[in-house]
Amino acid sequence: MSDYLLTQIINQGAPLFGLILFIAAVGVPVPASILLIAAGAFSQQGILPWYSTALLGLVGAVFGDAISFGIGYYAKDWVDERFGKSPAWKSARDTFDSRAGMAVYLTRFLITALAIPTNLIAGGSGIRFRRFMTYDALGEVTWIILYGGLGFWFGTQWEVVSDFISNFGGLLLGLVLLGAGIWLGTRQLRRRTATAEISMPDEQGES
């Protein structure tokens, strides 16, 4: 699929690149980061004009993120009906609300695998659209400058960068999952210890 898209980006140029980033931001599984690095390399080689490629890519990505935020917003009622009574869900939503800006910003370029889930959760949470779009646009600009810039810098050797970044993204995703597991496990353990400590004095008082 990547190969087909790379050929089409060479042929159709920046408008198709913007469209692909839009589709990826809506949630269609497209290797957007790899294509962005390649687009940077194509710009360096003079195959694509860098300014329109960067601009259309940014517009496509931000517009797609707005759509997936909207999907989350309109699915809010269904999610609330399904999970709204769960304290864990409420706690997760409150945690997200307090750190939403940073989560939106970092998932644009650092943990890109979590970008779509973050958009959907953000849409269904209390975060305002304008705040979401501010952090989203900042994150997407960082993504385009960082990844597109690396492609531009390495030129014809862009595949080396792409290989490293793809694997590094996977490593970060694994670390996030591991961190979440350890954090939840520690929290469970603390709660259990606290419950045991509360019940202990009662038992001692009874004896």
Add this chain to the structure above:
Amino acid sequence: MTPFRQRVLVTTLIIFGVVIVGFFGLRTFHAFREFRGHRPPHPFENRPAETDVELIRDWMTIGSLSHTYRTPPRLLYDALGIPPNGNEHKSLKQLNDEYFPDQPGHVLETVKAAIQGSLPPPTADPPATPVPPGTEVPPSSP
């Protein structure tokens, strides 16, 4: 969420996390070693044409290759023995499937050879100007 379900969730997250970290950690390490081995040229300098034909992939088009390697497209079409008309937007793989279906990789190898053949021979550094014995060499300015 019941305590049992919470335990399942925590165990699943940790197991998946460890597996993914192990898998991608190794791949990242190898990719980083490869990455460090490449020194990219300055991006804003006027770069010379690419000369490494091993960077050619079968998703590239004749047009993009002639641009990158500064080779006339006509030369590549002639090497393949196919007309340029109607083939400008096709990848090397598509050209291979269409014109040489029973020879996998033929177009890629032919294009590599044609580009390699069209590249100028590597120029050696010019020899230093010989200085006759007894000639005073002026001191270099600070």
